[in-house]
Amino acid sequence: MLDKNLVAFVRVDARTITVTHGYSGGEENPTAPSPKRFTYITVLPDVEIDDVVIVYNAHGLALAKVVEVDDDVKIEPNAETRYAWAVAKVDMDAIIALQAENDAIEQAMQQQYAQNMRRSYRQQVLSGLPPEALALLPKSVTGDMPAAPSPSPSDIVQ
Numbered sequence: 340m341l342d343k344n345l346v347a348f349v350r351v352d353a354r355t356i357t358v359t360h361g362y363s364g365g366e367e368n369p370t371a372p373s374p375k376r377f378t379y380i381t382v383l384p385d386v387e388i389d390d391v392v393i394v395y396n397a398h399g400l401a402l403a404k405v406v407e408v409d410d411d412v413k414i415e416p417n418a419e420t421r422y423a424w425a426v427a428k429v430d431m432d433a434i435i436a437l438q439a440e441n442d443a444i445e446q447a448m449q450q451q452y453a454q455n456m457r458r459s460y461r462q463q464v465l466s467g468l469p470p471e472a473l474a475l476l477p478k479s480v481t482g483d484m485p486a487a488p489s490p491s492p493s494d495i496v497q
Contacts, residue, residue, distance in 0.1 A: 342416055342417050342418075343417075343418065343419075343420070343421035343422075344380070344412075344414055344416075344418060344421060344422050346380075347380040347412045347414065347422065348412060348416065350382060352382045352384070353380055353381070353382055353412050354380070354381060354382075354408070354409050354410060354411055354412055354413075355378050355379065355380055355381070355409045355411075355412050355413045355414060355422070356378070356379055356381050356386060356392070356405050356407065356408050356409065356425055357376050357377065357378055357379075357405070357406050357407035357408075357409075358376070358377055358379060358392065358394060358403035358404060358405050358406060358425070359374035359375065359376055359377070359403060359404050359406055360374065360375070360377065360396065360401060360402075360403050361374055376406060376407075377394075377396075377403070378413070378414065378422060379392075379394050379403075379422060379423055379424060379425040380412065380414075380422050380423070380424050380425070381424060381425040381426075383425060383427070383428055385428070386405055386408060386425070386428055387405065387408060388405055388406060388407065388408060389404065389405060390404075390405045390428055390429075390431075391403070391404055391405075391428070391429040391431055392404075392405055392425040392426075392427065392428050392429065393425070393426050393427040393428075393429060394423060394424070394425045394426070395423040395424055395426065396423060400426075402429065403425070405425075465480075465481065
């Protein structure tokens with residue numbers, strides 16, 4: 340029977356890394372106990388400590404934080420364990436930049452939405468007032484609303 344990790348041994352660009360799981364949303368889980376360390380095989384050329392990588396685990400693809408990088412494959416030949424692979428490095432700078440941009444857009448939209456709602460509510464309330472009630476309100480309430488025209492004699496129905 341062939342070694343379960345044969346590919347790792349024959350690839351000249353393969354090496355092992357040690358990672359911790361429990362990494363999601365850009366932050367480690369502060370309530371988790373000291374994270375268990377797992378060894379993965381990778382061919383990622385520029386992986387470094389503290390990088391976030393995508394790995395295969397028992398649940399499928401997952402994020403993991405790199406805590407150790409080996410120069411070579413540091414697993415025993417004919418090991419009982421078939422080691423999984425770290426397949427990609429996550430560009431956290433791009434994710435952080437995108438989130439910051441989205442947060443700024445959302446904040447601007449929330450402010451504009453609140454102003455529009457206030458303006459719409461004010462206009463709705465004031466437009467329903469009869470001219471005599473509107474005339475009693477201070478300019479701080481009516482703003483630039485045009486004063487209701489006085490009824491002409493032809494508007495008065497007898």
